[in-house]
Amino acid sequence: MAKTRPTHNAGLGEKYLDESKRLINKDGSFNLKRTGNPFQARSLYQWLTAISWPTFLGLMLLLYIFVNALFACGYLVIGIEQLSGVNQQTPRFWSAFYFSAQTLTTVGYGAMAPVGAWASMLAALEAFSGLTGFALVTGLLYGRFSKPSAKFLFSNNALIAPYKDGQSLQCRLVNVRSNIMMEVEANVLLSTLDKENGHRQYYNLNLETNFIQFFPLNWTLVHPLTEDSPLNKCSLESLENLDAEILIRVKGYDDTFGQTVHVRHSYKYNEIIHGARFQKVYESDAEGNTLLALNKIHDYELLD
């Protein structure tokens, strides 16, 4: 490995991680657990905007049933006779539950209605709770909508590919969504582990081009293996010995939503292919239109 100076601004610790674990997971998160304050680790709002749609909607439904049942118990305690129009054949709890649901959602048919003072009071409170609750849900829904939505797809492998007269480390990415991305910037780090003392080091890998003005197509990140590259003359075995991981950070401006988007990705040493070349990812159709074939982003061919 060439003698280059490690960088100190990675923000990842010297003893961050044991060998064989990834620093950056495939979903862009860091391989890390927090202890000592489990309750503050996530705000409730953050959690509710991060969970999947089925989970979110299921939770909302459960909460609706729970709150309904709670108020139903309230009406039972007050006395079901304070409600008019109660069907005598229905169990009392269910009558109270249906009335409660009609109040919480403010549908208020009126076939059942509060007649006594306490039931009227509780119904007024429940309708208020219902509207406030659905206002909360509206805020949560917009919070879910407005999260950055651009999605970059990285090639499965990084390649050691020919470049000019020498070699280069290459990987490529594409914008999966049709969001228009602009001013995209990439930054690549090499993380290595000194197995003797267990210390991790981080090295910047210079890119031929680390900024592009437009990003409508795929972008191939190219790190030339020049003399001063920390990867110069690394063999596959030495990468494994160093527990090497290539850390990639890309940021760009999503013009569709007016948001800056950050993406993280990493390649472990065993995801780097030596002596290969990426295949073309876009082609023309009969009318001369350019077609970007997203499913070909991973394709490469081995060289002799």
Add this chain to the structure above:
Amino acid sequence: MAKTRPTHNAGLGEKYLDESKRLINKDGSFNLKRTGNPFQARSLYQWLTAISWPTFLGLMLLLYIFVNALFACGYLVIGIEQLSGVNQQTPRFWSAFYFSAQTLTTVGYGAMAPVGAWASMLAALEAFSGLTGFALVTGLLYGRFSKPSAKFLFSNNALIAPYKDGQSLQCRLVNVRSNIMMEVEANVLLSTLDKENGHRQYYNLNLETNFIQFFPLNWTLVHPLTEDSPLNKCSLESLENLDAEILIRVKGYDDTFGQTVHVRHSYKYNEIIHGARFQKVYESDAEGNTLLALNKIHDYELLD
């Protein structure tokens, strides 16, 4: 064409496009189709915030009718006799449909009301769905509202106009909306095609001023055709032979909405007029006020 070095950070491929197609369409999008993952190409949310208002409202109405009909079928399956107050002269489906609409919107007149347990249960679910659905619509509507709204108008043509002792490439733009724009920055690229090998190159075109602090009036972008300009001594014919396209990127801060706005535009070789000069776009009225005449932004006069 002068010997200047192409730029590598355009982000547009060497073989991006066949001759005679535009790189950047008139609406600022790129001339590109995606294949291989049609379903992920746009998030549903993105699509729903991008479609026109009539389409959006029409879709919402269709969805409303569809969901109403679905729940109406539910009430029919349960049995219409679980609803009180049903008009015997109305077809049963329509009675169920009207009841469903009254529940989904939570209007709940109560002239019809659920009496049986199953109908009450379904009605409680429908009112919940209705409120959640309209909370979704609220989020979508705000998503539509909050999209960047500034709109720049470019002159129809770029001109080769006199400038100091020589010539320059000029185009001009104006902020159509009354949004207050500040810190506006422009960036101009020339795209050329080598017809022999089909390779595209991109060249930066330096501007006399590429940043303005305020943007209340029109802005004329001026690229002087100095010796080191890639456009130096280009004739109209050579521009056509090169399949030249001028790519323009403008970004600015919209102070009215607190958003950074990006705009793209391009001029194909046949939209460049040689030997012309832009005409004045603003004038004074009788009281000395400055009037900006947006419809004159395209006007130029031919020179001898």
Add this chain to the structure above:
Amino acid sequence: MAKTRPTHNAGLGEKYLDESKRLINKDGSFNLKRTGNPFQARSLYQWLTAISWPTFLGLMLLLYIFVNALFACGYLVIGIEQLSGVNQQTPRFWSAFYFSAQTLTTVGYGAMAPVGAWASMLAALEAFSGLTGFALVTGLLYGRFSKPSAKFLFSNNALIAPYKDGQSLQCRLVNVRSNIMMEVEANVLLSTLDKENGHRQYYNLNLETNFIQFFPLNWTLVHPLTEDSPLNKCSLESLENLDAEILIRVKGYDDTFGQTVHVRHSYKYNEIIHGARFQKVYESDAEGNTLLALNKIHDYELLD
């Protein structure tokens, strides 16, 4: 006036304005009217978020009454006999209007209720319109809330005040709101008019400090009148002859709302006081707390 080179990046034209008009109005807008496309000049959304609260709420109420009346006419056309529970003593239009209001707001008491098919259909449509309409209002209200809200107050006058061994042009500003502002940056331009040919020029005025990290107190902008200042040795009369206007642009990060805020201000030549000094704007109370007296921001004392 010292021989300094004008700046070309103001973005304000050479013939922008007649003498005696301000370039920047007291509210930060530019003194400019647009012609030629009055309809696109403002989006409806932008206008609805910019009008005052009484105007906004008044408009919403008027719209509510108008839509109610429209649907009321619909029920009259269909026939009021398709509604049950209509009070025979009330004029028919008003019965329809009240029913319409009860439907549009989804209050739906049910004392009046649709019985016929067409009235049921129209009521289903009206309740949908009502919910969609209030979803729109919700979006508009949040749009009004989320607009940048920081508010800077500038001193009424700029001063020519002593500074070190010489003189300086000074003005000061304060953050009126208790928003926490950070990373505040200021930029000052001098605009002058050559009365012979009617051309305007713009000159950068360098500040002693043009960036502050925190902005909890007042900030005095100081332009030293050094030899290379365009204002060097200007007398009051020459400022008037030049129709001088000092244009100020301040931007900062509002940490309370996570927004970047831009502010514009200007001083005309007759708002510049020669030979004066600002008075202290903050003081200590008995407990040693610092009090910022916003109403003293304008106070200065004349010097001999």
Add this chain to the structure above:
Amino acid sequence: MAKTRPTHNAGLGEKYLDESKRLINKDGSFNLKRTGNPFQARSLYQWLTAISWPTFLGLMLLLYIFVNALFACGYLVIGIEQLSGVNQQTPRFWSAFYFSAQTLTTVGYGAMAPVGAWASMLAALEAFSGLTGFALVTGLLYGRFSKPSAKFLFSNNALIAPYKDGQSLQCRLVNVRSNIMMEVEANVLLSTLDKENGHRQYYNLNLETNFIQFFPLNWTLVHPLTEDSPLNKCSLESLENLDAEILIRVKGYDDTFGQTVHVRHSYKYNEIIHGARFQKVYESDAEGNTLLALNKIHDYELLD
């Protein structure tokens, strides 16, 4: 104290504060009161998004009761006989209040309903007010949700700790929330007071690393006490004599919410420990996972 030049861009005044008060409070706010315009100091919206959840919800409930009571008085003035279905045993005010609540929330059972013209009119107005009011609440709730939510925890003490061959000032911070933070930048100032003339000075303290690309773990800010450090050879007593306060400003990009987050913190002279070293804050579990123990962020050990 070494002879280094103070910085002028702190934005904090020379006479900002008496001795013994903090410049920056523990919650990141500045130790400052405003006078002279108490009413504009905070917008109502800002205040409503800043108060605690119990206060906010309590206020909303009080407002609901108040508005209900107001409209109830309206119905009493019009005459309770314009409402049908009023329970004669309930006091008239409470009947009007319950009807009002049923209208404001649009639950509208219809057991009570307006029959007279004036009551119908007022009910139409109240339902409109209710929907508009809950639209306002929705906007407020989303305003509360969307405020920057990242939360950094600083060590209780700053340390004078060994560093390379010399000493350094160190403190450390951690991201409490599981938000993914990137591109984090720190800036440290020393504030000192000249007790003779009461003037405050501010000095930049250079950091070994003032920018990190990722922030998944803790970050130790290290200011080496080199010869040109303003803190060089300061003893504990001299720090007290100078009323020293270390002001820290950290900003970073919160990728989870797409927001830039700013944080302020400070250490007074008596919070600086001489001759100590921070203890490890993360550890590995049995499976090789890295655990970040947030409660250990404050732990240090004294050195001989």
